[in-house]
Amino acid sequence: MLFIQPLFDPLKNMQGPGGSLLQNHFREFMDPSISPDTHEDSVKLYGKTFRFHGFGRHDYRLMSLDLRAISYILNSSVYEKPWQTRSLLSRLLGKGIFAMEGEEHKVLRKLIAPAFSTQSVKAMTPIFYQKAEELRDRWEDITSRATSQEVSFTPTAPTPTSSTNSCVIDVSHWISRATFDVIGLAGFDYHFRSLQDESEEVYLAYRNMFGVADKGPGLKGLVQIYFPFIEKVFPDEGSRVTQESLRVIHNAGKQLVHNKKVVILAEKADAKDIKEKDILSLLIKSNLSSDSSKRLSDGELLDQLSTFLFAGSDSTSLTIAWCIHLLSLHPDIQKRLRDELLSLPVNPVSDASQASTEIIDALPFLDYVVRETLRLCPSVHGTIRVATQDDTIPISSPIVxxxxxxxxxxxxxxxxxxxxxxxxxxxxxxxxxIWGEDARTFNPDRWSSLPVSARVPSHPGIANLMTFSFGPHACPGWKFSILETKIFLATLLPHFAFEPAEDIRKFNAILTRPYVYDQFEKGSRLPLKVTKYTS
Structure with missing residues (x-):
């Protein structure tokens, strides 16, 4: 492995950074605080397709910023998520769609599709508005009480400022609570009520489990992938928290799936259409109507709950939080977007009908701002595939x-x-x-006239935006995420102005999260100065 195999690895002929025998380049390419510079410098030095060291000089890894190569890889059945990645995901989320490959993934993808159709997503609009308005009301209460000093502040609580109706709020945490409530209702018709009180048992189980996952697997976690018995023989605190959380989630989920099936089977006997429109109900309906040989068991249905909850809450909450952060750094863009929202002839915030959804979707600058946020702040920094057989990869840009x-x-x-x-x-x-010389600049107006290199869509309706990936493993919930993000912004921005409060940086866990510079030990936070807006 160390000396012989590298001699016959075709990647040894590729250009790329050098290093000592056991040196790796993971941080350079995967730490978002330095990776943009690394990617840019590597393309200049080696071309768009190059190799770097994984767990040492013997472990050649291919990386490409060539869309022709990426399109081939993501659409080819030759390339799969490594079993190690799928093992980590399965341990945390069960055997959900993110941990599946091949025919198994294809069957599940087909079952899930109706739950994320345009019609199904629009049917969830009232839930998006309900929770966005609830978050708005909570922030209005917080800013009012902070000003009158009627609230006692702790290190994690909102901090009052000298401005009227203003305080510093960890917007990332609060938005995460709101989107958790959204996916609970839209996904399973389940009330977490985390915006009101973070005490619900299943909510805490998910939060504790995701908190452990955000710390990364560490050396012991990586070893446990290859030797699973270690976790049972020598469990640590993280393992105990994860297992207890999974127990709570499994028991609640099992009852939820059972109750849904009972209702759906009863309705199926009485009517042609199933009344329930939440994702779990639509998935069960699709499952029951499919070929019996391709149906999911209750356990497999249960595995999808955690996947939907994780992808549908945290990834969207991060998009909203990063968007508000970017707007706080660019007050001119924030004002322009607020003016667009305030100029609406019909107030979409108070009208949760389908008409209001169409109004929201028709706002050009809101659409530009959301897309630009998704471009600069993807919730997933990168992904990985492994070649399951010898292959050749086409390129569109020459390399030496x-x-x-x-x-x-x-x-x-x-x-x-x-x-x-x-x-x-x-x-x-x-x-x-792809995006032009100002590619690392927050410029929503670029979406009004994209360069030719960015216009060819890799994903329907989103141009060459990689945030939702593309091909068979593209995110099925992209419409859900974009509409939810727009509705939250349309609800919050007319009522609040946002300003920076700290130096915010990015770090990678499973998702790319914010933290305060020099305060990494305090975990993911995005404090902003929030002021009640008055025209």
Missing amino acids: LRNGTVVQAGEEIPIRKGSYVHIPIEGLNMSAD
Whole structure:
């Protein structure tokens, strides 16, 4: 592994950074505080497709910012998520859609599709408005009490400022609570009520479990992937918290799936259409109407709950939080968006009908701001695939090999079975070759006239935006996430103005989260100065 296999690995001929025997380049390419510079410098030095060291000089990894190569990899059945990645995801979320490959993934994808159709997502609009308005009311109460000093502040509570009707709020935490409530109702018709009180048992179980996951697996966690018995023989605090959380979630989920099936089977006997429109009900309905040989068991249905909850709450909450953060840094753009929202002839916030959804979708600058946030702040920094057989990958930009040979555009580079391919989602979203020289600048107006290189859609309706990936493993809930984000912004921005309160940086856990510079030990936070807006 250390000396012989690398001699026959075709990636050894690729250009890329060097290093000592056991040196890796993970931080350079995966730490969002430095990875944009690394990606940009690597493309200049080596071309759009290059290799770097994984767990040492023997472990060649391929990375590409060439959309032709990425499109081929993400659409080819040759490339799968590594079993190690799927094992980690399964341990946390069960055997959900993110941990599946091949025919199994294809069957589940087909079952899930009706739950995320345009019609189904629009049916969830009242829930989006309900929770957005509830969050607005909580913030109005907090800012009012902070001003009158009627609330006792703790280190984690909102902090009053000298401004009238203003205080510093951890917007990331509060938005996460709101989106958790949204997916509880929209996903399973389940009331977490976390915006009111963070005490519900299942909510706390998920939060505790995701809190452990955000710390990363560590060395012991990586070893446990290969030797699972270690966790049972030598459990640590993280393992105990995860197992207890999974027990609570499993018991509640099992009862929830059972109750839903009883209701749906009873309604099916009485009417052609199932009344329940939450994601779980639609999934059960689709499951019951499919080929019996391809139906999911109750346990497999249960595994999807955690996947939907994680992807549907935290990823969307981060998009909303990052968007508000970017608006706080660009007050001119914040004002322009607020003016657009305040100029509406019909107030979409007070009218949760389908008409209001169409009004929200028709707002051009709101759409630009959301897309630009998704581009600069994808919730997932990158993804990984492994070649399941020897293959060749087409490229659209020439590269020079270490021996001086030039691989021209339209030709292919070889890769051997077992090689890992890293796909830099944020790197592609910030590529100057795709988005222009100001690719790392927050500029919503770019979406009014995208460069030709960014117009060819990799995902329906989102141009060459990598945030939701594309191909068979593209995020099925992208419409859900975008509409929810727009409704939260349309509800909050007319009532509040946002200003920076701290130096905010990014870090990678499972998702890309914010933290306060020099306060990483306090965990993920995004404090902003929130002021009640008056025209």
